[in-house]
Amino acid sequence: MIEKKENTDTKEENHSWLAYALLSALFASLTSILGKIGIENIDSNLGTAIRTIIVLLMSWIVVFATGKKEKLKEVHKKELFFIIVSGFATGSSWLCYYRALQEGPASVVIPIDKLSIIATIIFSRIVFKEHLSKKALAGLLAIIAGTLLIALPALW
Numbered sequence: 001m002i003e004k005k006e007n008t009d010t011k012e013e014n015h016s017w018l019a020y021a022l023l024s025a026l027f028a029s030l031t032s033i034l035g036k037i038g039i040e041n042i043d044s045n046l047g048t049a050i051r052t053i054i055v056l057l058m059s060w061i062v063v064f065a066t067g068k069k070e071k072l073k074e075v076h077k078k079e080l081f082f083i084i085v086s087g088f089a090t091g092s093s094w095l096c097y098y099r100a101l102q103e104g105p106a107s108v109v110i111p112i113d114k115l116s117i118i119a120t121i122i123f124s125r126i127v128f129k130e131h132l133s134k135k136a137l138a139g140l141l142a143i144i145a146g147t148l149l150i151a152l153p154a155l156w
Contacts, residue, residue, distance in 0.1 A: 035098060036106045044098040052094065108154040111147045118144070 039047035063069055075083075093116075100109045121140065124130040132140065 032101065032106055032110050036101050039098055039102045044102040045095060047102075048091075048094050048098045051098075052091070105154060108151050111150045115144070115147055 035047070035051065097109070097113055100113070117140065121130075121132060125132075
């Protein structure tokens with residue numbers, strides 16, 4: 001989807017990220033549906049806090065299970081800063097997402113949430129100098145149009 005300047009010395013392409021991306025989509029779907037059910041009768045902020053504790057525990061379990069805890073002291077200040085800021089963005093996103101999910105229909109909230117792809121593509125262009133192909137741009141426009149077709153009737 002996003003064309004990135006590749007190292008021309010590399011002849012083999014590693015697409016292991018694709019499996020993780022597909023699994024991420026599957027788990028994000030489960031997150032949305034299970035979250036909608038789970039916050040039905042509790043405050044959305046409390047639901048987000050509970051969810052965050054589980055994510056925190058899972059993350060540290062994986063770090064310890066894979067023996068990566070020693071790598072913590074190798075994290076540079078710049079990287080740590082961006083990870084921390086990313087954590088604030090994630091927390092803000094989750095708080096807003098759970099509130100929207102609690103109050104609105106999941107079938108509309110979730111596609112609107114996925115419009116974050118627009119900002120992601122813009123930022124990836126600015127920060128990483130990534131370029132969209134014509135096909136990818138057409139796909140992006142289709143995602144935007146589809147989201148509008150889903151969301152607009154629910155808003156009227």
